[in-house]
Amino acid sequence: MIVVLSVVLAGLxxxxxxxxxxxxxxxxxxxxxxxxxxxxxxRPSTAQVRRATAELDRRSPGRDTSAxxxxxxxxxxxxxxxxxxxxxxxxxxxxPYPDLxxxxxxFAAQVDxxxxxxxxxxxxxxxWKAWHGTGTLPRHPVVLSFDDGDLSHVTNAAPVLARxxxxxxxxxxxxxxxxxxxxxxxxxRLVREGWEIDxxxxxxxxLTTLDDAALAEQLTRSRMxxxxxxxxxxxxxxxxxxxxxxxxxxxxRQAGYVAATTVVPGIAAPTDDxxxxxxxxxGPTTTPESLVDQARGTAAPPTVVGPA
Ligand SMILES: [Zn+2]
Numbered sequence: 001m002i003v004v005l006s007v008v009l010a011g012l013x014x015x016x017x018x019x020x021x022x023x024x025x026x027x028x029x030x031x032x033x034x035x036x037x038x039x040x041x042x043r044p045s046t047a048q049v050r051r052a053t054a055e056l057d058r059r060s061p062g063r064d065t066s067a068x069x070x071x072x073x074x075x076x077x078x079x080x081x082x083x084x085x086x087x088x089x090x091x092x093x094x095x096p097y098p099d100l101x102x103x104x105x106x107f108a109a110q111v112d113x114x115x116x117x118x119x120x121x122x123x124x125x126x127x128w129k130a131w132h133g134t135g136t137l138p139r140h141p142v143v144l145s146f147d148d149g150d151l152s153h154v155t156n157a158a159p160v161l162a163r164x165x166x167x168x169x170x171x172x173x174x175x176x177x178x179x180x181x182x183x184x185x186x187x188x189r190l191v192r193e194g195w196e197i198d199x200x201x202x203x204x205x206x207l208t209t210l211d212d213a214a215l216a217e218q219l220t221r222s223r224m225x226x227x228x229x230x231x232x233x234x235x236x237x238x239x240x241x242x243x244x245x246x247x248x249x250x251x252x253r254q255a256g257y258v259a260a261t262t263v264v265p266g267i268a269a270p271t272d273d274x275x276x277x278x279x280x281x282x283g284p285t286t287t288p289e290s291l292v293d294q295a296r297g298t299a300a301p302p303t304v305v306g307p308a
Contacts (some may be wrong), residue, residue, distance in 0.1 A: 005037075007211065008071075012252070017215055019220030020157065021094065022108070031194040035204050035205065035206055035240050035241045035243075037086075037126050037147075037148045037173070037176075037204055037240075038296045039085070049272060057088055063165065063167060063194055064165065065136065065138075067138070067139045068120075068136040068137055069136070069138075069139065070130070070136060070137040070138065070139060070141075071130075071136040071137075072133065072134075075130035075131070075133070075135065075136060075137050076130065076131055076132070076133050076270060077270060078127075078130060078131075078137055078141065079267045079268060079269040079270070079297075080122070080127045080137075080141045080142065080143060080267070080268050081142050081143070081267045081268070081280055081294070081295040081297075082124070082142075082143040082145055082261055082267075082268050082277060082278070082279040082280065083142060083143065083144050083145060083279065083280050083281050083282050083295065084145050084146075084147060084261075084263070084279040084280060084282060085102060085107070085144070085145070085146050085147070085157070086100035086101065086146070086147050086148060086150070087100055087101045087102075087150050087151040087152050088101075088102055088103075088104060088107045088146075088150075088152045088153065088156040088157040089101060089103070089104065089150075089155075089156055089182055090103045090104070090303065095290060098284065099283045099284065099285075100283070101283075101284060102282065102283060102284050102286075103284070104152075104156040104160075106284060106286075107156065107157060107160060108160050109288045110282060110286065110288050110291050111160050111161065111164060111166075112288065113288030113289065113291060113292050114142060114291065114295065116292075117140070117166060117292045117295075117296070118139065118140045119140045119141070119142040119292075119295060120138035120139070120140060120141060120142070120166070121141075121142055121143065121144050121161070121164070121166035121167060121168075121194075122137060122138065122142070122143060122167075123143065123144055123167050123169055123196040124142045124145075124169055124196060124198060124236045124237070124259065124261070125196055126141070127141065127143065127268070128235075128236070128258060128259055128274075131270040133307040142295055143268075143280065144161065144166065144167075144168050145168070145169040145170075145171055145198075145238070145261065146168055146169065146170050146171065147171045147238065148171070148172075148173050148176050148200060148204070149170060149172045149173055149176035149177060149181050149182035149183055149187070149200070150176070150181060150182055151181070151183065151186055153168070153170060153182065153186070153190065154182070154183075154186035154187075154189055154190060155186075158189070158193055158195070161193075162193060167193070167195050168190070168192060168195045168196075169196045169198060169236075170187075170190055170195050170197050171196065171198050171238035171261070172187070172197055172198065172200055172222075173200040173201060173202065173203065173204040173222075173224065173240065174199075174201070174202045174221075174222050174225045174229075174305060175202055175203050175204070176204075177229065181208070184229070187229075187230055188230060191230050191231070191232055194257075195211075195232075196232075196236075197226055197230055197232050197234055198234050198236040198237065198238055198261075199219070199222040199223055199226060199234050199236070199237050199238070199257070200222070200237075200238045200240060201218040201219065201222050201237075201240055202217075202218050202221050202225065203218065203238075205218060205240060206240065206241065206243045207219075207239060207240065207243055207244060207248045207251075208243050208244065208245050210246055212247075212251070215247075215248065215251050216251055216254070216255065219237070219251055219252055219254075219255035219257070220255045220256075223255065223256065223257075223272075235256065235257055235258045235259070236257060236258065236259050236261070236262070237252050237257045237259070237260040238260065239259045239260060239261070239262055239263075241263065242262040242264065244260070244262060244275070244276070249273075249275040249276070249280070252275055253275065257275075258274065259274040259275065259277060260274070260275045260276070261277045261278075261279050261299070262276055262277060262278060262279065263279060263281065264276065264278040264279070265278060265279070265280060265281065265300070265301035265302065265303050266278030266280070266301060267280070267295075267297050273281045278283065280294050280295065280301040281301065283302075286302075
């Protein structure tokens with residue numbers, strides 16, 4: 001295990017060094033390098049997987065939206081905080097980008113605080129339908145989004161959300177699907193749990209650096225692969241590291257997406273450009289209280305710009 005982790009770390013460092021030494025190079029060179037994303041969590045033991053699976057089976061309650069009372073003009077005018085997590089696991093000392101990790105205990109406390117404050121989780125599709133007058137929302141909606149695709153989303157985040165009867169939103173970089181990132185069984189389980197799977201492209205590249213053909217491929221191929229491998233269609237995009245510009249947004253629309261999320265801090269409003277929806281970054285230093293304040297809009301979200 002230590003050997004495997006060392007190899008992963010060495011590889012990651014090599015990528016970072018290469019990126020930095022090439023930073024004055026051409027866009028084409030930069031485009032070939034995936035943007036930084038947190039390293040995958042270590043492989044779980046068979047017992048851990050069995051435990052998580054059993055817990056999810058026991059707790060998959062299905063969604064009950066019958067109590068959602070916000071509809072019509074009120075739904076069309078409702079702003080929704082979209083929260084952003086990355087890895088939900090305890091980082092080992094020396095882990096790159098520790099700010100992208102929250103421990104399972106921190107995550108559970110954050111979700112408990114949101115529930116205690118009256119929030120109810122919805123998907124991006126829920127808010128989209130509400131904003132377009134065809135769907136209802138709960139009184140205090142919130143989207144819980146998870147970037148990249150990591151085993152910890154299945155083993156650590158999903159059971160907490162299942163207990164709440166809440167869906168998550170996975171922003172999946174399709175090349176994270178597999179034994180080194182999010183195993184297929186895990187991705188399928190999230191789908192069965194009612195999670196929404198949105199596109200985070202295929203290779204997690206900086207979309208603003210790609211030529212038109214490569215850009216279109218990242219956008220269309222990711223949708224196609226998500227549909228083919230997981231059996232769900234997605235109309236929502238999350239830009240890797242939030243990187244987007246006019247050309248990227250136009251290409252996203254052209255590829256069939258109807259909205260996209262960024263890493264610009266803020267609460268998403270129906271008056272926003274649907275292709276520039278802000279989010280609220282949640283990290284290890286986000287206390288449950290400050291998260292509630294940020295989701296309510298009574299405290300400003302952090303303006304940290306980092307990997308995503
Ligand atoms: Zn990402």
